Amino acid sequence: MRVAVLDHTAELGGAELALVRSLEALDPTVVEPVVVLFSSGPLEERLHRAGHRVVVVPLDPGVRDVGRAAGPVTVVRSAVAGAGFLGRLVRTLRGLDVDVVHTTSLKADLLAVPAARLLGLPLVWHVHDRIAEDYLPARTVRAFRALARRVPYAVVANSAATAATLPGARRLTVAHPGLSPEQVAGSVRRHQPEGPPVVGMVGRLSPTKGQLVLVRAARRVVDVRPDVRFRLLGAAAFGAEDYEREVRGEIDRLGLADVVELTGFVADPRPELDRLTVCVHASTVPEPFGQVVTEAMAWGVPVVATRGGGVDEIVRTQPPGADTGLLVAPDDDAALAAAVLEVLDRPAEALERAARAHADVASRFRADRGAAILTRVWLESAGARPFPAPSESDRPRVAIAHDYLTQRGGAERVVLALHRAFPDATIHTTLYDPDGTYPEFRDASVVVSPIDKIAPLRREHRAALPLLPYAVSRLRVDAEVVVASSSGWAHGVPATGRKLVYCHAPARWLYQADAYLGDEAGSSAKAGALSVLSGWLRRWDRRAASSADRYLANSTVVRERIATAYGIDAEVLAPPYGIDPADPQEPVAALADWAEAGYLLVVSRLLPYKNVDVAVEAVRGLPERLVVVGAGPLEARLRAEAPDNVRIVTGLTDAELRWTYAHARTLLAPSLEDFGLTPLEAAAFGVPTLALHAGGYLDTIDESVNGAFFEEPTTEAVRAAVITARDRGWDAAAIRTHAEQFSETRFRERIRSEVERLLSP
Missing domain, CATH: 3.40.50.2000 (Glycogen Phosphorylase B;)
Structure with a gap:
C-alpha cells in the first residue's frame, strides 16, 4: 500500500517530528510512504537522510504562511488561484499512484480536499491541533468541525483532548505521538546532575508555549534560590519573532540576564536534558498533546507542567504515590515557581516521580504503537470507496443516547464520561437545553427529537412526559452500537445496530411513583395524569427494555429493580465520579x-x-x-x-x-x-x-x-x-x-x- 503523506511546511515542529518517528516505525512490507511537502526545508533534509522518498510541490509563500485568522475558505481560494498549485498537486499524486492521501497539518487538510476528490482517493486527516476557540478563530473552528464530519474518510487525532474538539468527526481515532527507542533512557536517574540546579524548557518560542510565564516564575525562584539557572531551548518560528523580543525584554526588565539563557534551536535535546534538574512545560492554553513532556519523562527528568489538553493524558497525579509529575494551573507564574521549588527542595521525591514517569511513558507512548494505528486506518481507507455519501451504509461505530440534556446531575456526568470514552460519538436526546446542562456538551454533536422545538419543554422536561415515547421513537440511531444512558426513556431508541443500555434506574414514575411525586402523590393533577397513563407507559417501557442486546446496571439495587421490572439479569458497572480534585478551584x-x-x-x-x-x-x-x-x-x-x-x-x-x-x-x-x-x-x-x-x-x-x-x-x-x-x-x-x-x-x-x-x- 502506497500512502502520500502531505504537510504544508518543511519546518521541524512537533507534528513534523512525530511524523518522522511514525514513518521510521512503519512496517515496510505493508506500507510504502511518500512524503509530499509544499516547501523545502529542514524536514525535507531529515527525511532524505532517513531514506524516505520526498516530493516537493511548491505552494505560494503568501498562501503557505497565511495566519490561522485567515480562515479555511481563504486558504483554499488562495491556493486554487495561486499559480496552478492544485493542478501540480493532482498531477503529482496521480504520478505517484498512491492508495491513500494522509494530511498532517490544518492547511494540508484543507488543500488536499479538492485533489483527493478529483482523483477519487480516500483522504485521512491527522489533526495535531485542538479545534477549539481558545486555540483557533471561531469561524475556523466551526468550518473545520463541519468539514471533519463530512469530508475525510477518517480522522486521526493526536490525543483524546484533540478528539474531544472534533464532535462527530468521521471514523475518529486517537494515535498519540510516539517515542522512538533512542528517546527512552536506558536507566533512570539516581541523582540529580552536579553543579547549580538548572531549570529548562524545550519548545519553539511562541505566546502559547508560555516562555514569558517561566521567566516571571524564574524571578520568584531566584529570589528564594539564587543558585538556580534557567535555559530556554528553542527558536521563534511561524512568525513569533516579536514574541522572542518580548521574552528578552522581560528577562532584562526583571534583572535575569545572568540567570536565564535562550539557547536557540537545538536539534537533539537529549544532551540538554542531561543537564536539567527539572523540565518545565508552561503552555498558557491546553496543549493538543505535549510531546516535550513525554520526551523529558522518557529521559528521566522530573517534570512540572501546566494542566489541560493532552498533558492531562500524559502526567498522572492519582492515586497518591503513583503520580508521575507536578501539574499547575496555566498562566500562573506563582504556582509554577512553587512547583519548581518543590522539585528543587525535595530531590529524592522528585526522582521517585521521574522514575515512575520513565516507566509509564516508555510503555504507553511508543512510536510503533502509533504507526500500527495509522497502518490500520490506511488499510481500512484503501479498502473503502472514498467520500461516501451520508446515505450509504457505512455507519458510525458508536453513538450515545440519553433521556434529555436539560439539567446538571449525575446521569449527565455519566454521559460526559461516555463521550470521553467515545469522542467521535454523536449524542441523541429528546430535549437539549445548553444553558441548563453542563457546558461541555457544546463541544459534542447533539441530535434532538422534534419536541425540542417546544421551548417550555426544554425548561421543564417533566411536562413532556406524555410526549417522550413519541420523541424517543423519532430518534432513529444509525450506528454499529448505540450506548443508551437511560432512566426510563433512552433505552427505547430505535437502533439499526446493537444496543447497550446503561441503566440508572427503571422509570421511577412507573415503579416508584410515590417516592418520585413526594407530597404530590395521591391527589395532584400530575399524580392523576400518571395514574391514567401508567398502564400504557409500562407496556411501552417493557417493550423498550426488551429491545436491548445487553443491560448494565449502575448499582446492585438497580440490578435488582431491573430484574423485577423487566426480567433481565444485568451486570453492575458503577459510574465514575465526575469531578477531578486536581482541576482548578474558584471560591464561592x-x-x-x-x-x-x-x-x-x-x-x-x-x-x-x-x-x-x-x-x-x-x-x-x-x-x-x-x-x-x-x-x-x-x-x-x-x-x-x-x-x-x-x-x-x-x-x-x-x-x-x-x-x-x-x-x-x-x-x-x-x-x-x-x-x-x-x-x-x-x-x-x-x-x-x-x-x-x-x-x-x-x-x-x-x-x-x-x-x-x-x-x-x-x-x-x-x-x-x-x-x-x-x-x-x-x-x-x-x-x-x-x-x-x-x-x-x-x-x-x-x-x-x-x-x-x-x-x-
Missing part, C-alpha cells in the same frame, strides 16, 4: 466566611425524593452549618424555611463546586438513590459521607473508611448521625484511595470492552 463568595471552619454539605437536585428538607431540618438548632448546592422545584420553599445556619447556593461552575467540596467537613446524603455520585465526589476530596442505609450507597460507602449510615430518612436519624460523627476521626488519604475504585479510567475501560464484546462475531 456566598460561602467565603464559612470556608475556614468547614460545613456539612448536601449536593442534590431539589426534588421531593431527595429529602433535602430532612437535612435542613436536622441541623436546625445545631452548631453545625449546612450548605445546600442545587436547584429544583423545592428551592423557594427550602429558602423560606431554612434556619440561619443553612445556606442554599445554585448555578455553581465545576470550579466553584470543587472549591465547595474541598472546604466541606462532611457530606450528607439522605435520599434513596439508585447510585448517588456525590459520596464519591466528596471522597475524591477526602471528605466522608453520612448516608441513608439504602440504595446505591450500599455499593459506595464503606463504614470503616469513607462514611457512616443512618437507618431512615428522618430529621431525628440525620440529626443523631451528625452528632455521633462529631468525635470521629477520618483518614482523608484512605477516603481518596477508596474513591479511586470508581475512577473514570476504570469506567472507560469497562464500557469500551462491553462495546467490543457486542461487536465481536
Whole structure:
C-alpha cells in the first residue's frame, strides 16, 4: 500500500517530528510512504537522510504562511488561484499512484480536499491541533468541525483532548505521538546532575508555549534560590519573532540576564536534558498533546507542567504515590515557581516521580504503537470507496443516547464520561437545553427529537412526559452500537445496530411513583395524569427494555429493580465520579466566611425524593452549618424555611463546586438513590459521607473508611448521625484511595470492552 503523506511546511515542529518517528516505525512490507511537502526545508533534509522518498510541490509563500485568522475558505481560494498549485498537486499524486492521501497539518487538510476528490482517493486527516476557540478563530473552528464530519474518510487525532474538539468527526481515532527507542533512557536517574540546579524548557518560542510565564516564575525562584539557572531551548518560528523580543525584554526588565539563557534551536535535546534538574512545560492554553513532556519523562527528568489538553493524558497525579509529575494551573507564574521549588527542595521525591514517569511513558507512548494505528486506518481507507455519501451504509461505530440534556446531575456526568470514552460519538436526546446542562456538551454533536422545538419543554422536561415515547421513537440511531444512558426513556431508541443500555434506574414514575411525586402523590393533577397513563407507559417501557442486546446496571439495587421490572439479569458497572480534585478551584463568595471552619454539605437536585428538607431540618438548632448546592422545584420553599445556619447556593461552575467540596467537613446524603455520585465526589476530596442505609450507597460507602449510615430518612436519624460523627476521626488519604475504585479510567475501560464484546462475531 502506497500512502502520500502531505504537510504544508518543511519546518521541524512537533507534528513534523512525530511524523518522522511514525514513518521510521512503519512496517515496510505493508506500507510504502511518500512524503509530499509544499516547501523545502529542514524536514525535507531529515527525511532524505532517513531514506524516505520526498516530493516537493511548491505552494505560494503568501498562501503557505497565511495566519490561522485567515480562515479555511481563504486558504483554499488562495491556493486554487495561486499559480496552478492544485493542478501540480493532482498531477503529482496521480504520478505517484498512491492508495491513500494522509494530511498532517490544518492547511494540508484543507488543500488536499479538492485533489483527493478529483482523483477519487480516500483522504485521512491527522489533526495535531485542538479545534477549539481558545486555540483557533471561531469561524475556523466551526468550518473545520463541519468539514471533519463530512469530508475525510477518517480522522486521526493526536490525543483524546484533540478528539474531544472534533464532535462527530468521521471514523475518529486517537494515535498519540510516539517515542522512538533512542528517546527512552536506558536507566533512570539516581541523582540529580552536579553543579547549580538548572531549570529548562524545550519548545519553539511562541505566546502559547508560555516562555514569558517561566521567566516571571524564574524571578520568584531566584529570589528564594539564587543558585538556580534557567535555559530556554528553542527558536521563534511561524512568525513569533516579536514574541522572542518580548521574552528578552522581560528577562532584562526583571534583572535575569545572568540567570536565564535562550539557547536557540537545538536539534537533539537529549544532551540538554542531561543537564536539567527539572523540565518545565508552561503552555498558557491546553496543549493538543505535549510531546516535550513525554520526551523529558522518557529521559528521566522530573517534570512540572501546566494542566489541560493532552498533558492531562500524559502526567498522572492519582492515586497518591503513583503520580508521575507536578501539574499547575496555566498562566500562573506563582504556582509554577512553587512547583519548581518543590522539585528543587525535595530531590529524592522528585526522582521517585521521574522514575515512575520513565516507566509509564516508555510503555504507553511508543512510536510503533502509533504507526500500527495509522497502518490500520490506511488499510481500512484503501479498502473503502472514498467520500461516501451520508446515505450509504457505512455507519458510525458508536453513538450515545440519553433521556434529555436539560439539567446538571449525575446521569449527565455519566454521559460526559461516555463521550470521553467515545469522542467521535454523536449524542441523541429528546430535549437539549445548553444553558441548563453542563457546558461541555457544546463541544459534542447533539441530535434532538422534534419536541425540542417546544421551548417550555426544554425548561421543564417533566411536562413532556406524555410526549417522550413519541420523541424517543423519532430518534432513529444509525450506528454499529448505540450506548443508551437511560432512566426510563433512552433505552427505547430505535437502533439499526446493537444496543447497550446503561441503566440508572427503571422509570421511577412507573415503579416508584410515590417516592418520585413526594407530597404530590395521591391527589395532584400530575399524580392523576400518571395514574391514567401508567398502564400504557409500562407496556411501552417493557417493550423498550426488551429491545436491548445487553443491560448494565449502575448499582446492585438497580440490578435488582431491573430484574423485577423487566426480567433481565444485568451486570453492575458503577459510574465514575465526575469531578477531578486536581482541576482548578474558584471560591464561592456566598460561602467565603464559612470556608475556614468547614460545613456539612448536601449536593442534590431539589426534588421531593431527595429529602433535602430532612437535612435542613436536622441541623436546625445545631452548631453545625449546612450548605445546600442545587436547584429544583423545592428551592423557594427550602429558602423560606431554612434556619440561619443553612445556606442554599445554585448555578455553581465545576470550579466553584470543587472549591465547595474541598472546604466541606462532611457530606450528607439522605435520599434513596439508585447510585448517588456525590459520596464519591466528596471522597475524591477526602471528605466522608453520612448516608441513608439504602440504595446505591450500599455499593459506595464503606463504614470503616469513607462514611457512616443512618437507618431512615428522618430529621431525628440525620440529626443523631451528625452528632455521633462529631468525635470521629477520618483518614482523608484512605477516603481518596477508596474513591479511586470508581475512577473514570476504570469506567472507560469497562464500557469500551462491553462495546467490543457486542461487536465481536
